[in-house]
Amino acid sequence: MSRPLTFRHLFGPGPSNCYPEAIEALGHPVLGHLDPLFLEVLDNTCAGLRQVWGTNNARTLPLSGTGSAGMEAAFVNTVGAGDVAVVAVNGLFGERMCEVARRTGAEVVRVDHEWGQPIDPERVAAAHPNPKVIAAVHAETSTGVRSDIAALGRLKGDALLVTDAVTSIGGLELLADDWGIDVGYAGTQKCLGVAPGLSPFTISDAAFERRVKDPQSWYLDLGLLGGYVGTAGGSQRTYHHTAPVPMIASLQAGLARVLGEGLDAVRARHATAGLALQDGLEEMGLDLFAAEGFRLPSLTTVRVPEGVDSAAVRAYLLKNFSMEIGAGVGQFASSVWRIGMMGPNANNASVVFVLAALKEAIAKV
Amino acid sequence: MSRPLTFRHLFGPGPSNCYPEAIEALGHPVLGHLDPLFLEVLDNTCAGLRQVWGTNNARTLPLSGTGSAGMEAAFVNTVGAGDVAVVAVNGLFGERMCEVARRTGAEVVRVDHEWGQPIDPERVAAAHPNPKVIAAVHAETSTGVRSDIAALGRLKGDALLVTDAVTSIGGLELLADDWGIDVGYAGTQKCLGVAPGLSPFTISDAAFERRVKDPQSWYLDLGLLGGYVGTAGGSQRTYHHTAPVPMIASLQAGLARVLGEGLDAVRARHATAGLALQDGLEEMGLDLFAAEGFRLPSLTTVRVPEGVDSAAVRAYLLKNFSMEIGAGVGQFASSVWRIGMMGPNANNASVVFVLAALKEAIAKV
Structure with missing residues (x-):
């Protein structure tokens, strides 16, 4: 059990x-x-x-x-x-x-x-x-x-x-x-x-x-x-x-x-990590989902690239990196990923790790 | 803090x-x-x-x-x-x-x-x-x-x-x-x-x-x-x-x-501890509150003796033994105590400990 x-x-x-x-x-x-x-x-x-x-x-x-x-x-x-x-x-x-x-x-x-x-x-x-x-x-x-x-x-x-x-x-x-x-x-x-x-x-x-x-x-x-x-x-x-x-x-x-830690410092950490993740995703050629200027630093939404199986990527991340990212919701269930950088995870190490893992997963599945 | x-x-x-x-x-x-x-x-x-x-x-x-x-x-x-x-x-x-x-x-x-x-x-x-x-x-x-x-x-x-x-x-x-x-x-x-x-x-x-x-x-x-x-x-x-x-x-x-442990064994442990507690309280000269034949083993109710301050006894137990027992409810708030022996606490050591502590508390307050 x-x-x-x-x-x-x-x-x-x-x-x-x-x-x-x-x-x-x-x-x-x-x-x-x-x-x-x-x-x-x-x-x-x-x-x-x-x-x-x-x-x-x-x-x-x-x-x-x-x-x-x-x-x-x-x-x-x-x-x-x-x-x-x-x-x-x-x-x-x-x-x-x-x-x-x-x-x-x-x-x-x-x-x-x-x-x-x-x-x-x-x-x-x-x-x-x-x-x-x-x-x-x-x-x-x-x-x-x-x-x-x-x-x-x-x-x-x-x-x-x-x-x-x-x-x-x-x-x-x-x-x-x-x-x-x-x-x-x-x-x-x-x-x-x-x-x-x-x-x-x-x-x-x-x-x-x-x-x-x-x-x-x-x-x-x-x-x-x-x-x-x-x-x-x-x-x-x-x-x-x-x-x-x-x-x-x-x-x-x-x-x-x-x-x-200080509320301002914690918020700055979330803002910095979220922005770095969003920049990194765009550098990978991916399209962000949320409207520019209104993107949450704590939770980034990104479109699943054409021809990529959303669920297969998430399964790859779970299996190979013990990493969870979220599917989309409703009509965007399989066309959007949701990537959170919250609490202790809002830092640069998370950004580097997630970008590298996601890049590999997209290439491999 | x-x-x-x-x-x-x-x-x-x-x-x-x-x-x-x-x-x-x-x-x-x-x-x-x-x-x-x-x-x-x-x-x-x-x-x-x-x-x-x-x-x-x-x-x-x-x-x-x-x-x-x-x-x-x-x-x-x-x-x-x-x-x-x-x-x-x-x-x-x-x-x-x-x-x-x-x-x-x-x-x-x-x-x-x-x-x-x-x-x-x-x-x-x-x-x-x-x-x-x-x-x-x-x-x-x-x-x-x-x-x-x-x-x-x-x-x-x-x-x-x-x-x-x-x-x-x-x-x-x-x-x-x-x-x-x-x-x-x-x-x-x-x-x-x-x-x-x-x-x-x-x-x-x-x-x-x-x-x-x-x-x-x-x-x-x-x-x-x-x-x-x-x-x-x-x-x-x-x-x-x-x-x-x-x-x-x-x-x-x-x-x-x-x-x-086994459901039967766990239930027997609760039954034995509850009965021993209830016997012990009666041996101390206290009156049980719940009707005979329908007493829960897991939670015993007992009348606060005449002239004893219920809250003072509970405070004494908390201070001297780091022990919590419950007050009564509603019209019995200060005239009944509720003593639970549940989960890991349903055993003979608890019975001996609670009876000894309660006896001391009643004598001292």
Whole structure:
């Protein structure tokens, strides 16, 4: 049943390889979820999350689920029957937002964009006169595109701005308060260099006041969660559900690593690695997929060359280099590769390694 | 920000200390969630879960959330507006079931019992002529009581039987198929000896056919999850959300440990330790809380002696022995202690240690 452990070089769209500190912390002795020592870990984690989110929101916390649970929490706590949610769609995660929002009973106004292009903030803001929510993805994991959330924040009017920062948090500039993000969710397994399992979440006081008071989800009810994470005020913590203790300890350690290096330095490292990878791919004669000027440094999308078998190249990399890169999504499943350089992998050694391996794989398959 | 690591002896209602194999696996190199090696880990985990559930259900899987996410998955996938859910309540988790079921829009018929007593299967089954669901907790974590789920299974009629097995799975007899459990959810952090973060879940084919086809939760939609865990048939796995890879690797390792020791042996170890603890507490002159004949071996509830400060005793144990025991719940918060002997802690050494420590604490505070 068990086999020798295999190390993978994770250059796909996530999970990324983790910072060693984050892995080490997973193995720490388990603490009770109401132990004062663990509540300190939780408080440290929330404080670190405020920094990577760029927010002072008291209600900034790790949700006990993956990024998609964060997406669901964002919608079930803000919209329901009778509310309008405008959703900008320029990739899979925008599509998913529509589906998750629909299931709350809200009316979804979908604003489609070509995949590979950023969202158009003016078109999104003009799509409905008075939505309760406007939602957009900051860094589209399916296409490798960054959109201008700050511009959408300036145009949002009275709507609450919901933002998916799964593939930007911890690696790209993210200024939730300055940009006017009211509700944000993210993942741990990308630029933060922590394993998948939690969703860093933030909601402003003003959005919290306007929340759905009796949301359809008990597990993701932010009104109840505050009593445990200590954001409801008072020193007493009330049990809601048993927190995933090792994952939170790991996130604390990953955040300490990122903040110790310095957010600016970490972001510069992601930017430099992403740019070098993109330059290198173009030098190999490959075409990048995401629109120029809007390419994510953390996740590069590149077209599979004519006549090359996408899956065979990925299998070659896995077999010969224990290296994972990602396939494309939807109609681009076999015509685009997604190459992530996130967390500890965002460095020049990764660039050289990936370019050399990919070159060999394309030549050999 | 970081402090020396502290080992806690976790004798509360959960999390328990983990099997060493489960902790060790948390630190394994992270694999991609679509890597063939990881899909093998996932398949092994599902196979192991079938054994501890006592089921052949194809749809037996670890949900990416804690036990309460499992509870929510059980209800959102089986009931909605127009459906009736009969819920047996004899403690906090029965109460929670009512609240979670209510949020689906279902009509909840609540059948109350005295806390500390098991449920009355006949009264529960007679509460409504044609419910879609009858739900009950096998092992009430709030009161330390075991209920007869098999009896309820014989009386359920056409209803789907939903069962909470959070504090029984991996430590007590649990025969989902034989007992007529249609939908079950559990936790990893109790008798399975794995950290909190996943919910072992099972649903029969017949219940799956009668499920809510468009449930209000996207994250917990069993119709979508099957495509990833391989229960939807076919060899192709479709991405739903990024799986919490290290937690699943850890659960695989914990299950391998439990099944390697043998389910009967593990259950006997829990039974022996629980009985010895309960005998020892009575020999100390303390009164057990749960009704005789229905006491959980995995979680013992005992009344705080007259004139003893419950919180002071718990603080003394934490400070002097780095030992956690649990407070009571609700109206019994300060009048009952909950003492768990689960997973690796279910053994005679734990019994001797806890009794000696508790005796000293009661004498000293």
